[in-house]
Amino acid sequence: MDRFDAMTVFVRVVEAGSLSAAARVGPQSLTSVSRHIAALEERLGTQLLRRTTRHLALTDEGRLFYERAKAILGEMEELEGALSAGRDEPSGRLRVAAPGLIGRYRIAPLLPRFLARYPSVDVDLVLVDRTVDLVEENIHLAVRLGRQPDSSLVARKLAEVHMLTCAAPVYLKRRGTPKSPGDLRDHDCLTFSDTAGAIEWRFRSSSTQVSVRVTGRIWANSLYAVVAAAIEGGGIVRVPSWQVAHEIAAGRLRTLLDAYRPPPTPVYAVFDHARRSSPKVRTFVDYLVDQWAGSDLETVTSR
Known part of the structure; x- marks a missing residue:
């Protein structure tokens, strides 16, 4: 079994909603789709999908595998696009998570200029006042406040806030x-x-x-x-x-x-080490650093 092909088929099945729908999108035979899923579950030693006569649902392990597989396939697509173009040009969909108001007032207004500069990039801005799981929620980078604990994440300082x-x-x-x-x-x-x-x-x-x-x-x-x-x-x-x-x-x-009043709280962009070489992640973080250079976000809502 080709693991990359099986991963692709699995993601297609989840997004299509059924084995038969995934076969039509492929296009490939229903038998081939079923064999890929069965071989993948056998290799991983766990059930990824629960099948009924009406629909299929992800198991907990299946949901984790889907989120990670989707991220890997997205990065592969981006890498192939950059290599085939012969340059390190950002491309693909970039998912950014940020606290509500800082995303609304200090990220959203910067997006049109960024997208005009990089026409091959699309951005999903997810505004949430909680700590997101970058892997499980398929987030490429998150903007977070406060000192970041030692972890597997790369943290780059963007600004400060009181x-x-x-x-x-x-x-x-x-x-x-x-x-x-x-x-x-x-x-x-x-x-x-x-x-x-x-x-x-x-x-x-x-x-x-x-x-x-x-x-x-x-x-x-x-x-x-x-x-x-x-x-x-x-x-x-x-x-x-x-x-x-x-x-x-x-x-x-x-x-x-x-x-x-305590000293200002730093604001960081954080992302997984695996995405350090991603052109779209690196370019967007560089863009935020440039736009927020020397910035204190105290008056962010007075714009």
């Missing part, structure tokens, strides 16, 4: 204004993270870092949600400056604990 602690005037009138980070323990803090529960907010006092474990009655995995709750007086929120610039300017939120 983290602001703020609350609505109505909340401060009702509950009082915290004077130091420790006072936050007696307040309702609106927490944003991937998983529910108490989290730590870090501040700086002189040259000393201060960490405060905060809790509250509202948790969300969306920055939009916690900011919306803060505006309505739901509690104290701590978010990137670009998330609340308009609300602060309009007086809907007030900054707190400015004397304890």
Whole structure:
């Protein structure tokens, strides 16, 4: 069995929705498609598809294999295109994940110029306020805030952003204004993270870092949600400056604990080592670095 051919057939079956539909797209015989899938499952030692009389569904292992196989085939297509053209020209579909507002205000406006410069590239911009799995979700690169832990990912710094602690005037009138980070323990803090529960907010006092474990009655995995709750007086929120610039300017939120504001948070482009040589990934990261050179994203929403 040719593994590349079997991988191609498997991806075609998943996207077509059935073995017979994949055979028609091929085009190849239904028997040939079935043999490729059976041989692939035998080689891997696991079931990839669950077949019924009405439809087929991916197993957990099948979904993982599909996402990785699709990424590999896409990279192969891009590489073949670049080599056949005799140059390292970016081409193919590029999937970029980024936090909602930073994607909306600081990436989306840059895309038309990038696409005009590289007409063989298409871009999918996925806006999510969570950490995406690059492999499972077939993301070529992600824009992330904060220091990146040692991992299999390549991280390249793009810019910096300030983290602001703020609350609505109505909340401060009702509950009082915290004077130091420790006072936050007696307040309702609106927490944003991937998983529910108490989290730590870090501040700086002189040259000393201060960490405060905060809790509250509202948790969300969306920055939009916690900011919306803060505006309505739901509690104290701590978010990137670009998330609340308009609300602060309009007086809907007030900054707190400015004397304890921590150093700026770095913004990185992260991608898998396997994509380091991908022309479309490398070119897009270079483009962001050039466009954001020396940038502080504090006023990102005032454009």
